[in-house]
Amino acid sequence: MDIRRLDVDVSIYRNRIQVTDRTTGKFVDQTAQHAFSSDGSLIANTRFLEDTIVRAIRQLLVGGFSLKDPIAHVVATELPLSPSQKDIVAIALREAGMREVLFED
Numbered sequence: 844m845d846i847r848r849l850d851v852d853v854s855i856y857r858n859r860i861q862v863t864d865r866t867t868g869k870f871v872d873q874t875a876q877h878a879f880s881s882d883g884s885l886i887a888n889t890r891f892l893e894d895t896i897v898r899a900i901r902q903l904l905v906g907g908f909s910l911k912d913p914i915a916h917v918v919a920t921e922l923p924l925s926p927s928q929k930d931i932v933a934i935a936l937r938e939a940g941m942r943e944v945l946f947e948d
Contacts, residue, residue: 848911851903851941853896854919855932857885860892862899865916873899885922886931893935900939915941 854861858875875895881887915936917929924932924946933944 849903849913849941850916851900851914852916852918853936855885855892855917855924856921858895860895860899861919862896862903864903869903871899871902873902884928885920885924886928889931889935892931893938896935896939912943913941914943914945917944917946 848866850865852863852865857880858878860873860875862871862873863869873895875891876898877888877891877894879886879888879891879895886892917932917936929946933946936944
């Protein structure tokens, strides 16, 4: 079993999450099963955002390995995030298992 730190880049688009494992380069493009965006907001439904993030991360973990101090770098968003939206994204990523969340400009 491979024990390593999960270090991912996360990009958020309307009803879509992209996650890239920085170590392996594995890329997942996960479309939301239930819309988390609305016409006026990139993040309109927190629960569906978290569900989409979890689905994307699970695809990276296929094959099974242990995680040590997972970290997520939010590297791109379709629209700029307000401070409250950044808080929502950080909470969703932590609920999905990320220990540390960094927003990169």
